[in-house]
Amino acid sequence: MPSIIVLSHEEQQKRLRRTCPEAIPNTLIAGDICFDRMRASRPLRPTYRRILGLRPAQRLIVITSTWGPHSLLATAPDLPRRLACALPADEFRIMLAPHPNIRAQHSRWQFAQYLADATRAGVHIPEDVDDWRAGLVACDLVVGDHSSVAFYGAALGRPLLLATTPSQTVDPDSPIAHMLSAGNRLDPNGDLEEQIRRACADNSFERFAGIVDQTTSVPDQSPALLRAAMYHTLGLPEPVEAATATMLPAAAPLSSTGAAHIVAVTPHGDRKAAIVRYPAERLNTGLPSTAGTHLAVDLRQPDLALTGLADLLIGTLGPDAREWIEGTLSEIPGCLVAAVPIAPGRWLIGDRRMLFEATGTDQACCRFASIVTHNSDCDNETLTGTWRIDCADRTYTVTVTRTR
Numbered sequence: 001m002p003s004i005i006v007l008s009h010e011e012q013q014k015r016l017r018r019t020c021p022e023a024i025p026n027t028l029i030a031g032d033i034c035f036d037r038m039r040a041s042r043p044l045r046p047t048y049r050r051i052l053g054l055r056p057a058q059r060l061i062v063i064t065s066t067w068g069p070h071s072l073l074a075t076a077p078d079l080p081r082r083l084a085c086a087l088p089a090d091e092f093r094i095m096l097a098p099h100p101n102i103r104a105q106h107s108r109w110q111f112a113q114y115l116a117d118a119t120r121a122g123v124h125i126p127e128d129v130d131d132w133r134a135g136l137v138a139c140d141l142v143v144g145d146h147s148s149v150a151f152y153g154a155a156l157g158r159p160l161l162l163a164t165t166p167s168q169t170v171d172p173d174s175p176i177a178h179m180l181s182a183g184n185r186l187d188p189n190g191d192l193e194e195q196i197r198r199a200c201a202d203n204s205f206e207r208f209a210g211i212v213d214q215t216t217s218v219p220d221q222s223p224a225l226l227r228a229a230m231y232h233t234l235g236l237p238e239p240v241e242a243a244t245a246t247m248l249p250a251a252a253p254l255s256s257t258g259a260a261h262i263v264a265v266t267p268h269g270d271r272k273a274a275i276v277r278y279p280a281e282r283l284n285t286g287l288p289s290t291a292g293t294h295l296a297v298d299l300r301q302p303d304l305a306l307t308g309l310a311d312l313l314i315g316t317l318g319p320d321a322r323e324w325i326e327g328t329l330s331e332i333p334g335c336l337v338a339a340v341p342i343a344p345g346r347w348l349i350g351d352r353r354m355l356f357e358a359t360g361t362d363q364a365c366c367r368f369a370s371i372v373t374h375n376s377d378c379d380n381e382t383l384t385g386t387w388r389i390d391c392a393d394r395t396y397t398v399t400v401t402r403t404r
Contacts, residue, residue: 001026004229008032009217015173028229031222034133035152035215036245041137042156044247048138051250054093057393059140059200061087061094062132063123063163066147067101070166076188077114078285079163083143084121085282086192089257090392094123095139097132097149120303121281122257131251138251141200143186146176154179155212159202161186161195175214182207220245259301263312264293265374273374274390275367280306294336294373308332312373314366315340325350336376339369348403351376355404356383364389364396 005027007013017024041048054060063080065072072079084094096118103111115125126132136142136153144150145164154160165180184202186195218225223243231238260280267273280295294311307313313335315324325338329352339349347358347365349372356372358365367389375383389396 003233004028006030006226006229008035008222009175009214011173011175011214015171028225029217030225030229031216031218031220033222033226033245035155036220036222037248038133038137038152038156039220040245041134041248044250045137048134048248048250051253052093052135052138053253054138055393058090059092060135060138061092061141061143061196062097062135062139062149062153062158063094064097064132064142064144064147064149064153065099065102066145066149067099067105068169070146070164070169071099071102072143072145072147072163073098073102075164078117079143079188080115080123081118081121081281082188082285082287083192083196084118084123085279085285085287087196087278088193088392089122089261089277089279090394092196093254093257095132095135095251095254096123096125097135098125099147100129103129117281117284119255120258121279122255124254126252128252130249133248134251137248141196146170146180148176151176151179151212151215154183154205154208155215157205159199160184160208161199163188175211178211179208182211259298260303260306260310261296262289262293263296263370263373264290265370268390271385271387272389273371273387275370277391292374294370296370296373308334310335312337312339312369314338314369317341317343321348322350322355325355337369337373339366339372341365350404354383354402356400357403358398358400360396360398363394364398367391367396368398368400 005023007027007029008031010029013027080096132149136156139158141159142150142153143161143163146166146169150160160183162183163186167177167180170177223245227243228238258279261277262280262282264276265273295309296312297306297310298314313328321340321342324340325348328338329335337351339347341347341362345359345361349356349358349369358368368387372383384400384402386399
């Protein structure tokens, strides 16, 4: 029998009493130090989001999976990619928080290969297995299974969608079993974008009231209780300084959203347009295509098939930009437009008839290249001038002149 059996809540002691009453004298209700640290770190939410690279209006979704045959990744291994491909890339970012045992079972290399398509779609898979903690504090929605991470997300007040609910795998009297019963389900065959948007806007957490309260019986007291128990067991005097929960370290910045996108351009009057981008990996998912879209491919990505399919090819900063555009369009006859930066904030964008110089931020110029692609049959008067381009929560301004 262990000298101390640490429990986080009184309800665990009651369940233990039913199955192993002789263990009760050795129990200590000491709370949950991991949850205490997340609670203590909530004021750093704007800091965590900023370090992750999120804009204020962007939404971060944490997908969490425990391990075993009933877990999210075991039952729906394609879900991270499908969610990323269903959502506008400039509005939503996705972080995957897998249980460490998944990597341990398959190896880090094999696990990365299993999820290579999700990574291409812009899903961020942290190298540090503990980055999920700051991710939960920073996120706007948790998509999960019967994992403790999903439960922590609900306990922190984050909206929760359950991708799988294997209630047979957990104690029916446990808080996680009650969470599985109360949580909203994600319909994998339904409109994923609509479900995600609805869940992000769900501010009603009453369904979890009384359930997440069972995360800990002694909130914010776990550091002091655990340290006191450890020093007592060791027979040593406890330090006089107070034991407090330390704030979580920031997670590493999110990886890029991918180097190839399906782009939809919607004109809004004179030299105004809105742009929505989806990961190009969407082409491999069976999700419906939107009429009038085009494929924009940054040549820093290695997929030759995508390069051959591209309507818009984006090059890198370097010399002889005009010659690069002409040569690229000559070598890849299916490509409509080629664009390349010639200096920070200055781009050349051309098709086989016209060449434009765009001035603005690099992101603004890149977005304008999609407008040229969308209007490849228009004359120069339609495209020159000062453009206002809306993309997600940002508005870009770019000034365009014709050079050929």
